[in-house]
Amino acid sequence: MKRSSSTSWIPLYLALGVVWGCSFIFIKLGLEFLTPFGVAFVRCALGAITLIIIVIGRRFTFPRDIRIWLHLWIISLLLNSIPGVLFALAETEVTSILAGILNATTPLMTISVIFLAFREEKPQRHQIIGLLLGAVGVLVVLGVWEGIGNNPIWAVGVLLAATLCYGISFPYSRKFIIPLKLQPEVAAATQLIVATTTLLPFFIFNGLANFEFRTESVMAMLAMGIFGSGFAYIWNFQIIERAGSAIASTVTYVTPVVAVVVGILFLSENLKWYEPVGGLIVLFGAATSQGRFSRFFVKA
Secondary structure, rough: OOOOOOOOHHHHHHHHHHHHHHHHHHHHHHHHHHHHHHHHHHHHHHHHHHHHHHHHHHOOOOOOOOHHHHHHHHHHHHHHHHHHHHHHHOOOOOOHHHHHHHHHHHHHHHHHHHHHHHHHOOOOOHHHHHHHHHHHHHHHOHHEEEHOOOOOHHHHHHHHHHHHHHHHHHHHHHHHHHHHHHHHHHHHHHHHHHHHHHHHHHHHHHHHHOOOOOHHHHEEEEEEHHHHHHHHHHHHHHHHHHOOOHHHHOHHHHHHHHHHHHHHHHOOOOOHHHHHHHHHHHHHHHHHOOOOHHHOOOOO
């Protein structure tokens, strides 16, 4: 398909970066009346409803093969259910800024999983260097020389476990989902339907933290569910279609910047000097591992 030569993808790109970057402050606000299970369930449920409406409106059909639903259920665990709970759980103890910065380790986790589990290619020098840079960046973000500051070790581990889930999901999707040739809207809607179903029992038994609903908190969850877990999938597909996957993937570098800015402006969170420095190292490592500076390296 011929890509658009216009800038028609730029508004979508900016919207996607802002929505995904704001997800971490949305989680923080959602935790005012929801538990981590509640946050994960509500965002998936609202996203599922949004995408079901889109699928029906476009007269698409849902898959009938149970094996397809099984693969999408596994993807939903890796992209929605498990990390959705883990990010919210971690943010009961750490800032949305730290969560947003560590989310940038996702490309590094993806490369690591491909090397260790899927073994689809021989590691290249730039990829190994990128992984090492990313590891250094994480240590800097945490201020390891200060004993990771006020951040509980378990919360940091939970955040990295969440990004590891993301890292597993991409090669899994490439191997088992992409060959199915599903419409992106159908795949995303099905994925969120099974994620919502999986999280429903947890929400019923432990979903609400209290019954005080501030308008800001409710609006945050609506925005994260409808836009962050709904329209965002469509926007991402449209960016890939109009500008290419290389440009679409760079939204990863926008989200931590947005997370830092909104965390400071709206939650008055403190930003230590080494967090953005480490974040930049992580982003540089991710870009290096993706081959964006490969011309500077000789293939291993």
